[in-house]
Amino acid sequence: MLEITNLRVRLPVEGQPRTVIHDVSFAIGAGEAFGLIGESGSGKSMTAKAVARLLPEGAACEGAIVFDDRPVLELGGEDLRRYRSHDVAMIFQDPRASINPVRTVGDFLTEAARTNLGMRRPAAEEKAVALLAEVGIADGGRRLRQYPHQLSGGLLQRVMIASALMGDPRLLLADEPTTALDVTTQSEVMAILGRLRAEHGVAMLFITHDLELAGAVCDRIGVMYAGSLVEQLPSTALHEDAVHPYTRGLLTSRPSVTETVRRLPVIPGKPLSAFEAPDGCAFAPRCPHAIDTCRDEEPALVDDVRCHRVGDI
Amino acid sequence: MAPILEAEGLRKVFGTNTAVSEVSFALRRGGSLGIVGESGSGKTTTARMLVGLEAPTSGRILIDGEPVGRVRSTARRRARARQIQMVFQDPYSSLDPRQTISSCLEEVLKVHFRHTAEERRRRVTELADLVGLDERMLRGRPGALSGGQRQRVAIARALAAEPEVLILDEAVAALDVSIQAQVLNLLADIRERTDVSYILISHDLAVVRQITEDVVVMYQGAIVEAGPTAQVLDDPQHDYTRRLRASVPGPGWVPGKALATKDAS
Numbered sequence: 355m356l357e358i359t360n361l362r363v364r365l366p367v368e369g370q371p372r373t374v375i376h377d378v379s380f381a382i383g384a385g386e387a388f389g390l391i392g393e394s395g396s397g398k399s400m401t402a403k404a405v406a407r408l409l410p411e412g413a414a415c416e417g418a419i420v421f422d423d424r425p426v427l428e429l430g431g432e433d434l435r436r437y438r439s440h441d442v443a444m445i446f447q448d449p450r451a452s453i454n455p456v457r458t459v460g461d462f463l464t465e466a467a468r469t470n471l472g473m474r475r476p477a478a479e480e481k482a483v484a485l486l487a488e489v490g491i492a493d494g495g496r497r498l499r500q501y502p503h504q505l506s507g508g509l510l511q512r513v514m515i516a517s518a519l520m521g522d523p524r525l526l527l528a529d530e531p532t533t534a535l536d537v538t539t540q541s542e543v544m545a546i547l548g549r550l551r552a553e554h555g556v557a558m559l560f561i562t563h564d565l566e567l568a569g570a571v572c573d574r575i576g577v578m579y580a581g582s583l584v585e586q587l588p589s590t591a592l593h594e595d596a597v598h599p600y601t602r603g604l605l606t607s608r609p610s611v612t613e614t615v616r617r618l619p620v621i622p623g624k625p626l627s628a629f630e631a632p633d634g635c636a637f638a639p640r641c642p643h644a645i646d647t648c649r650d651e652e653p654a655l656v657d658d659v660r661c662h663r664v665g666d667i
Numbered sequence: 668m669a670p671i672l673e674a675e676g677l678r679k680v681f682g683t684n685t686a687v688s689e690v691s692f693a694l695r696r697g698g699s700l701g702i703v704g705e706s707g708s709g710k711t712t713t714a715r716m717l718v719g720l721e722a723p724t725s726g727r728i729l730i731d732g733e734p735v736g737r738v739r740s741t742a743r744r745r746a747r748a749r750q751i752q753m754v755f756q757d758p759y760s761s762l763d764p765r766q767t768i769s770s771c772l773e774e775v776l777k778v779h780f781r782h783t784a785e786e787r788r789r790r791v792t793e794l795a796d797l798v799g800l801d802e803r804m805l806r807g808r809p810g811a812l813s814g815g816q817r818q819r820v821a822i823a824r825a826l827a828a829e830p831e832v833l834i835l836d837e838a839v840a841a842l843d844v845s846i847q848a849q850v851l852n853l854l855a856d857i858r859e860r861t862d863v864s865y866i867l868i869s870h871d872l873a874v875v876r877q878i879t880e881d882v883v884v885m886y887q888g889a890i891v892e893a894g895p896t897a898q899v900l901d902d903p904q905h906d907y908t909r910r911l912r913a914s915v916p917g918p919g920w921v922p923g924k925a926l927a928t929k930d931a932s
Binding site: 393394507536537538539540541542544545546548563564565566567569570571593603604607608609610611612613614615616617618619620621622624625640 | 872
């Protein structure tokens with residue numbers, strides 16, 4: 355349904371074009387959940403923004419994003435509006451930052467349906483209340499009259515999910531939707547997202563820094579480093595079969611809730627953005643397995659892994 | 668030996684809300700105690716009372732066996748500040764963007780000690796070594812540093828006062844996974860090399876498991892469970908602790924499964 359091929363994005367920073375996405379390719383099938391993982395600056399949020407066509411002004415994209423045979427990067431005018439209102443919806447990390455604090459929850463939930471889908475207010479409100487019930491908010495009618503500050507973070511994120519589903523999208527772009535929430539609330543919100551995806555047949559691009567969370571809720575996982583997708587694998591294979599040294603490093607450097615180790619294995623150095631990356635493999639300076647080839651030649655994505663040493667380690 | 672820090676029946680009321688009620692615990696010298704709970708559980712208010720940023724409504728705090736009273740003189744307030752230091756969550760908002768890192772560390776030393784300029788410079792270098800900052804970073808301002816480096820500065824600044832207790836309020840929560848591991852190892856090293864004790868406030872049970880020996884679990888302002896960290900996390904007794912434990916994603920985790928027990932609480 356969604357296919358991204360060799361996506362490359364440059365953004366102007368102080369007049370200079372800077373690469374924020376170097377080379378990203380992956381596909382998401384209808385109803386599938388794809389987890390995109392990476393540290394800050396890896397380009398995971400930019401990838402989602404490119405898919406939603408929400409990149410900042412002046413961004414230059416190369417490569418292709420195809421949604422149902424439509425070239426997303428070339429859409430304009432009415433086609434783009436239709437794509438954004440009917441096909442994709444986005445949920446952001448901080449619900450409080452993406453809702454107007456002086457308008458009611460009802461205004462927020464029904465605005466898009468009234469302007470884009472031409473629904474009358476009572477019909478839109480009826481749909482909103484039904485969706486609120488689906489995300490576990492029983493007294494939807496009352497909630498529609500409330501303001502954002504009267505709702506907790508967890509409730510507000512459920513309102514965001516309901517709002518994303520108002521246009522019956524086929525692809526949900528969820529950018530760290532539970533990072534600002536408590537763990538028990540995160541568990542609830544992920545359960546709701548999982549159920550709704552199953553019931554409505556919605557596909558999801560789930561962006562997170564939490565490998566374990568992505569592994570638990572997604573079908574497949576893509577790991578990003580310095581603007582490139584470095585490994586892609588089924589979630590079930592995450593712990594056993596991940597081979598890229600960066601993926602392995604991420605898995606082992608996280609402390610475990612079930613055991614204490616004397617020292618955590620660390621990935622030395624700090625994560626890089628695409629424009630800071632050296633020639634060759636971007637991960638080479640931090641990689642324990644790097645050899646001269648890694649520093650000189652950029653590895654290609656072969657069998658879903660971007661690493662020169664994949665056969666040796 | 669008396670615990671280095673003790674809380675006895677701490678209670679804090681804001682207006683009609685009781686943020687913290689009947690919180691008691693003891694931190695042994697050189698030990699590491701975790702306080703876990705979710706937003707609104709009272710863990711941060713408890714930390715603020717420990718460092719003197721909030722006055723308890725009732726209950727008392729003992730440092731090295733001595734009750735901490737209301738301090739009126741500057742000298743006594745400083746003496747207390749020397750004993751307990753705090754590292755905050757956000758390394759971006761807890762440093763002055765216009766101050767170089769070395770002057771930030773020197774400032775703390777000037778307040779607490781009567782060093783000569785030479786001694787002070789030596790101490791700054793020592794602190795920088797302890798947390799892994801180099802000369803170039805010391806001359807720079809926070810803007811030139813990454814999140815992990817800034818958090819190292821915040822830890823060095825807290826250690827500059829040579830405190831008995833370091834309170835780490837979600838001090839690694841905002842860091843990237845690979846940087847978080849580096850800072851957690853650093854915190855373990857510092858505790859081995861100095862005799863500082865930690866109180867770690869966190870919602871992240873894996874981080875708590877890694878760097879604490881004992882833990883108290885807070886829920887709605889009160890402690891619902893306490894004990895050795897491994898025991899509490901492996902065999903949680905209170906329903907809320909079980910729910911918290913079951914919410915941590917891992918292999919075979921199903922979101923929402925933990926909620927099945929929610930009604931019983």
